[in-house]
Amino acid sequence: MGVHKLGEILRIENLKKHFQTAQGLVKAVDGVNIYLDEGETLGLVGESGSGKSTVAYTVVGIYGATSGKILFRGNDISLGTSRRPRSLKKDIQIVFQDPGTSLNPRHYIHEILAMPLRVHRIVPDNEITDKVKDLLEQVQLPTSFIFKHPLELGEGEKQSVAVARALAVNPSLIVLDEPTSALDVSMQAKVINMLLDLQKTYGFSYMFITHDLGVMRNVANRIAIMYLGKICEVAPAAEFFHSPLHPYTQMLISSVPVVSEDEERLRPVKIASHGEIPSPVNVPSGCGFHPRCSEVEEICSTALPEMVEVEAGHFVCCHKYKRAAGKAIGTGDL
Amino acid sequence: MMSGNMKLLEIRDLCVSYNTYEGKLKVVDGLNLEVRHGEKVGLVGETGCGKTTTMRSILGILPKPVGQVDSGEIIFEGKDICRMKKKDLQKLRGIEITAIFQNPTAALNPVFTIGQQLYDVIKFQEWRKTGRRLSRQELHQRAIKALKEAALHDPERLLSNYPVQLSGGMKQRVCIALALVSDAELLIADEPGTALDVTIQDQILRLSMFMMSKRNTATLYIEHSLGVIREWMDRVYVMYAGRTVEVAKSADIFKSPRHPYTRGLLEAVPKLTGGGIAQGIQGRVPEYIRPPTGCRFHPRCEYRLDICNRDRPPFFDLGNEHKVACYNIKRD
16 A cells, blocks of 8 residues: 555545535545556546546545545645645646636636646746747647637637646646547547647656547547446456446447447447436445346345456456356356 | 338428628528438538538527528428418427427426426327317326336326436436327437437437337437437438538448548547547538538548539439539549
């Protein structure tokens, strides 16, 4: 616990974030363990209400954690930004889902990009405009945009500005909270390719949150699936799609509408999805997924499943594999 | 029901424009489209290509006085909707033509219970159709039946619930129930799954398609997700900047897309099989004040010919109902 492993940028240990609401205690994140290597893209997938954004916000420091640890290169940052040294704030940046609301409509693009440069004293004041232009070039926007307002830009361009703002302070980890879900496919393609290019150039680590599995397949090195505040499966991207283990993952992948026959072959036997994610105030007993699961057994409603490593780097949290793992891993109906 | 080849809805050379301070925006410019009885037709395109405007024109709910139909016809069962009296239009809307909207939260009235909203619709339809007023009991029975058909559990309790008490998926199911209580001939759906999660979207699609095939309802499905179109629709219209650029059976269009725009769109979809994402189409949807001359796609097109910026390309028939509006169809 707490020992910093080389090459690891982020380690989340038993993270919990609970909210007290009028309806009762909401366990938005309830015991999440995950790590992120330097230069890696970790995909975080889940339906709305699964707690994926809460994890992101806790990493960035918008919320302080209820309990558990978030270690950024060995430093615990679980208490939120107010208790975080400025140098660490700078290291972790976020790009929000909707650029229409995350960019101040009354500021010029110049001001939007200059603010973080001033706050963190990235460049001397007389070089700020040059740096702003440089940032715009990096996100493939014309430098003439500095005297435009966000309203004058298209959705994709606004999101590029939001990315540029995150780049401004030379971060090491960027949290991308559904950065392309407000965009059309061709815009989405552009923004994603730009993000991948930037990663190649600067070696950023990305925590990429999306509910679009197609996007995930093309950007993430590893993928984690969340359901009701817990992680149910973690696997390298290719394996995640070729041999999904958790019934929820299988259901999710088979629900994606695809555009080619190749993709159709990849989908597991069509599992008809049913039910909805329950309210996090009233979480089902045992495994949270059991009311929707097609392979539910008695034990599922009584005991919490444990995370099992089925293959190297492929973790799954389901009773089915607990028993199988006890016998022989990788055989039978695994 | 009638045979599958009869035209239920036909749009001929429709032009719709919006008057703004900057000038006249020709958002739909010469659109041709048809939906046959019992057919599932998809309409795809990027944001701002005029999909929703098309839908609003069919339903006669263009924002007034800004939006107006300049020319063209929308013929539903032999009658032109654009030139119909308001009174006659009301006999069609909600009875012969119904709609499901993108955002179920905005589509339901927050201050009335689900029951009140459902009763109103059922009462109105019965009165329009037969002139009869239903008793409370009959209303209740029909409402329960409608909710049950939409796979909603515990319909009795649901009737007394307000929309805020339901999840997004449930609200969309209620909207489907509302849209399909009337055995309509045509259902227009404007991205009904977009605001929902994939598993819920899958359920909503399966439910609405099942209910529609049972009633032989035709549908015009407006979508930006190409996957949805491929899996559920019979025929697809691809729309770009207010015009349709390609029409085909959905199986054909995904196997052999012919218009450069359709190709670009398909390539840009991130695939589950991986392998990176193509760069997408350069540029963006044009401004409607001064749209490009000739083919509206030519400034973004890598296959453009000299003729493309002068003349508007006609539809070339490739057989098997596959038509494409592009001069450079012989390029490969």
